[in-house]
Amino acid sequence: MADMRVSLITGGGAGIGAAVAATLAARGDVVVCADRDLAGAQRVAAEIGGTALEMDVTAPGAGDAAVRAVVAQHGRLDVVVTCAGIEKTGPAETLPADLVRTVLDVNVVGSFDVAAAACRQFAEQGDGGRIVLIGSVNSMIALPGQAAYAASKGSVLMLGKALAVDWAKYGVTVNVVAPGVTDTAMSAGSLGDPEKRATMMARIPMGRPAQPSDIADAVAFLSSEHAGYITGAYLPVDGGWLALG
Numbered sequence: 546m547a548d549m550r551v552s553l554i555t556g557g558g559a560g561i562g563a564a565v566a567a568t569l570a571a572r573g574d575v576v577v578c579a580d581r582d583l584a585g586a587q588r589v590a591a592e593i594g595g596t597a598l599e600m601d602v603t604a605p606g607a608g609d610a611a612v613r614a615v616v617a618q619h620g621r622l623d624v625v626v627t628c629a630g631i632e633k634t635g636p637a638e639t640l641p642a643d644l645v646r647t648v649l650d651v652n653v654v655g656s657f658d659v660a661a662a663a664c665r666q667f668a669e670q671g672d673g674g675r676i677v678l679i680g681s682v683n684s685m686i687a688l689p690g691q692a693a694y695a696a697s698k699g700s701v702l703m704l705g706k707a708l709a710v711d712w713a714k715y716g717v718t719v720n721v722v723a724p725g726v727t728d729t730a731m732s733a734g735s736l737g738d739p740e741k742r743a744t745m746m747a748r749i750p751m752g753r754p755a756q757p758s759d760i761a762d763a764v765a766f767l768s769s770e771h772a773g774y775i776t777g778a779y780l781p782v783d784g785g786w787l788a789l790g
């Protein structure tokens with residue numbers, strides 16, 4: 546890895562991606578925030594001294610285009626973190642198949658596409674790279690109404706392992722960070738509802754949701770030189786939720 550890391554964060558315009566961007570910028574990385582919400586990405590980039598890129602991770606060729614743009618601007622790429630994600634819920638018996646496809650497209654194929662583009666760039670550079678995929682506690686457990694989301698996050702878990710196996714030969718590590726319920730727009734509906742919030746907090750030994758910075762700290766470790774022999778791992782950052790079962 547280079548002395549000055551160049552890091553690309555998808556979904557870097559809000560929530561966990563914005564916190565990852567801020568944490569990696571604070572440690573000295575050159576950070577590119579990529580998001581389909583360009584204004585959000587620009588806002589975060591301005592706050593942290595990074596740059597912004599408009600990117601819909603589901604667009605054909607999006608991964609290669611984003612990596613090309615980063616390399617054109619900054620000369621190389623060292624770290625990719627795939628925070629772009631969506632959650633759609635509803636009773637499985639009436640969940641439209643198209644909606645399931647959309648969730649899988651963003652969360653799984655979108656993560657794969659940019660990871661693969663990054664790996665090709667890492668292989669060309671010849672000095673390895675770090676990829677961190679954002680899974681979820683729902684990579685392991687399902688909650689009611691989560692057929693699409695849990696299927697997508699279970700796939701992200703196995704995607705991380707498969708990529709780790711394939712790309713170790715390039716010196717590329719691939720790991721999955723798995724947030725529990727985290728205080729962002731995505732979970733505002735459930736955390737804002739007192740009854741749902743109480744049910745969730747009862748399942749979390751630490752008794753609080755994660756802050757986006759809690760997730761970012763785990764990503765920072767796995768994308769650093771201190772995690773050189775860790776690949777194919779799944780790291781829950783969940784206040785003990787999965788431990789309670």
Ligand SMILES: NC(=O)c1ccc[n+]([C@@H]2O[C@H](COP(=O)([O-])OP(=O)(O)OC[C@H]3O[C@@H](n4cnc5c(N)ncnc54)[C@H](O)[C@@H]3O)[C@@H](O)[C@H]2O)c1
Pocket residue numbers: 555556557558559560561562579580581582585600601602603627628629630631632651652655679680681682723724725726727728729730731732
């Ligand atoms: N918030 C939680 O409780 C929680 C828990 C577990 C896992 N996660 C995961 O963490 C990741 C980030 O979630 P968050 O809570 O920050 O959500 P968020 O909604 O706050 O932010 C998601 C960001 O991704 C962007 N995005 C969505 N679809 C995109 C696309 N097609 N192309 C490019 N950008 C796109 C959005 O514009 C937004 O900026 C997601 O993968 C989510 O599933 C979140």
